[in-house]
Amino acid sequence: MKRYALGLDYGTNSVRSLLVDLADGTEVGSMVFNYPSGEMGILLDEKDPHVARQNPQDYLDGLVAATRGALAQAAEKLPDFDPSQVVGIGVDTTGSTPIPVDHRGTPLGLKPEFRGVLAAQVWLWKDHTAHAEAAEITARASEMRPHYLAKCGGTYSSEWFWSKILRIRRTAPEVFAAAHSFVEHCDWIPAVLTGTTDPAVMSRSICAAGHKAFFNIEWGGLPDAEFLSALDPALAELRDRLYVDARTADRPAGTLTAEWGALLGLPEGIVVATGAFDVHMGAVAAGISEGTLVKVLGTSTCDVMVVDASRPLPDIPGLCGVVHGSILPGYYGLEAGQSAVGDIFLWFVNHLVPESYGHTMAEKFVGLEAEMATLRPGQSGLLALDWNNGNRSILVDVRLTGLLLGQTLHTTAGEMYRALIEATAFGALTIIKRLEEYGVHVNEVVNTGGLAIKNAALMQIYADVLGRPMKVAQSEQTCALGAAMFGAVAAGAFTSLPEAQRVICRTRDVVYHPNAEAHAVYAELYTLYRTLHDAFGSATWSGQLASVMKNLLVLRERVTA
């Protein structure tokens, strides 16, 4: 008998459904629902470019439309398909994306009295209004609770839970007062589906709690009341109305209510897994296991690994987070990342590529890649730092910027584009080196995300720079697929996530193998990159740079000889 699971992947601008055949991972139905509110689903404030909010109603409308769309597609494709064959549902979302809710768990943004009040809506991950609050939390933690920071890379972010809550307390006290509690988007959707929105009983994601809310079972869950009081006594009071327990996403949040079953076109009683963040579920669908680095390559990157939690793990400086169970139960989830990868290429093509490369952005990318294909490593004489949006790992410093050197009077846009891709590859290598320095060995690299699928030239450069084969996950929708897998495991369709992975996860036949000659040149370039990286990124660096430009010229002459 056929069994399916449904994954729901809430992204920044849309929600995607994916219905998966649990016999072999075949994707039998999928639909994307674009959030109708604001600008591409984001509520903006023209007075403050840091504002990024969302309308919770969009999530509910998307839940119905995307689910029904996937089911309809499956029914059309498969004559024997029956909604009763859906055994589990999993949900992933962006995060930290907290929602102020009332005592029943209803978002304030859904209540008439808060309609149009931006502070009462969902605070999307990329809302950066709370940068001052983040700096304050970092300073306070550094003083009072340095071990909190050690688990999140040393700096608390404006994108994270407590920064946003403190910001609401400070700048929208009426919203804070009306909020009985705050819930993560990834916790709220499973709660809605299972009728468990009461904050006191809602199943909370360890992934969200651990990575974004300083939650750690070693220090008793959420940050202690003394620390929160030091930020604001109201936060200490709020602590009691949040949660004391958080779960891995293979555990059920509950079962589908009759009411929501009717809305979605599914029978009641289907198991709904506890939620988690998109990248963490995506990593599972990409086949993560100990020794396998999953790289999610998009506008920015996430680099995730798992490490058996039965052994002690040292603090690894420069990671964004280390959370027990955030990816796989029984394993530490390790998260690192690059603040901008695809975004750097988009910036470059939007601002600095003349029409001689093409008229549309897509044509310009094609033109740049055509030129790039004629260039050997080292031939341009260029070297860049990939810091246009700061450096997440391993420097954890938003106050860094881009750098390009080696320009002559003949340097072309195609050469610069290649140098920018190479810079992101050097950044990726720096993360791997940091992990390995701390005993976390990378035996395999599996890539997923838009760039991994669409940009073969980039993947080859990554293979050549990293000196490792680059594999690419089969699914184009690893996040949604991962959500479905968690739904299936929560429902008992598999005994464990690794078992589900064996049945469902594949990598593509095309593997990008490193070219030994290119890798040797890149090893020399990486030494120069690392010199610049440390010189501009580390306050403890001291040294000389006079040979950098000359070494690039020597290398250029050698590879073009």
Place this chain on the structure above:
Amino acid sequence: MKRYALGLDYGTNSVRSLLVDLADGTEVGSMVFNYPSGEMGILLDEKDPHVARQNPQDYLDGLVAATRGALAQAAEKLPDFDPSQVVGIGVDTTGSTPIPVDHRGTPLGLKPEFRGVLAAQVWLWKDHTAHAEAAEITARASEMRPHYLAKCGGTYSSEWFWSKILRIRRTAPEVFAAAHSFVEHCDWIPAVLTGTTDPAVMSRSICAAGHKAFFNIEWGGLPDAEFLSALDPALAELRDRLYVDARTADRPAGTLTAEWGALLGLPEGIVVATGAFDVHMGAVAAGISEGTLVKVLGTSTCDVMVVDASRPLPDIPGLCGVVHGSILPGYYGLEAGQSAVGDIFLWFVNHLVPESYGHTMAEKFVGLEAEMATLRPGQSGLLALDWNNGNRSILVDVRLTGLLLGQTLHTTAGEMYRALIEATAFGALTIIKRLEEYGVHVNEVVNTGGLAIKNAALMQIYADVLGRPMKVAQSEQTCALGAAMFGAVAAGAFTSLPEAQRVICRTRDVVYHPNAEAHAVYAELYTLYRTLHDAFGSATWSGQLASVMKNLLVLRERVTA
């Protein structure tokens, strides 16, 4: 009675004539003749991009056409004009631009047996085929005659006289063997006009000899035979067929022959001044005197000053040359420069500016300047090094390249353009600081050249960065005007060049005055520029750079607050 002088300015692609009224400097006739040979007057070799030669016949054809054109224009404008009112002729050229000649001073390139032989033609200043020979000469001089190098900035260039001669000896021995001697372009034209092409009697320019051929009266003129022998014994033999004396350009080379008078439409007997290089004559027309820095702003820049030679002058590291009498008799001529200024902007507009700024290159410059005008100093957060073509002064290092830092995901082409202009201004300031460190005070800055006349935005940035008023010479043709002034002084129409300057030289009414607020911000940016300059340019620098990007961000926040 009216008196006129004729200036002939031989540039890279054309020769320009200028007929000047000696009563007040009015320019009464001018014509440009484009060299017809090769590509825009330059003979190229598709197998070697370093080759840049010229056809000596182009110089003769241009001499006739440009002179007759200027005379015809004057005759048309001024009913009373008579060629007999022309009292003197001056000539400037590019350099070092040596010509292999036979024993009568006839260029080998004019002889049928060498037609089409590239090595037998004129070796234009920008011919860089002799880079290995230049390095060899530098090494040999550093070992045997370090005082030679002290007068030319520490490095002998591939553009200079001995490099090119040695290259001919090595790679075209048949041309070297056929060459009785070698003459600079600026010596050959006056010799042609005065019938003194015999190398034994030809008047030689101290400007060319001193700046390019290691000629210095302090060490007995040309480099000694022992040194030349160490390079190649044939050079020591050649030394006797070159010259023992070289002159300032206010001294006559001779008088116009009847034959050339007939060709030009001028009476015989007119005094023709000894030649010199374009920039040095141009500096005189721009009003150079002690304390006045003349900046010739074009694709690259020359920065020239004069210092009274009756006082001892220390060696100033980083200058391109220090030559007694190369600009004004009785003064050391000091030359510094930036390897690329206008060329950097041309590169940027050609390669990295999208059509949203305009369709033609001219439109793109207008678009960039429109955006630039909206930006305050420090607002872009960018900082660049102006080394796309190496650094002439004060690092004297061709093996340096460009650098840009501070890019974000929002950085625009207009911001980058402004950062590149600012970088060239910081480079200009570095030269002034070096001069002043060695006691050469800059009381006034007069600019000339295309950028000075056409780019008001650039001139204002220069005033703000240098913290000094930027004046602009009145004439659009200062080199040709300077040549005419030297012709007039050689003919005795003025008792001295300073007297000629009082009558003829003007600066424009528009003076760019520094804005105090902008200058204060630029002073901070210059500190950062200088840190990068020293870090990447000096083998003795050692230090830290982690604050550079952060300081730029702080500055940006302050100026936009």
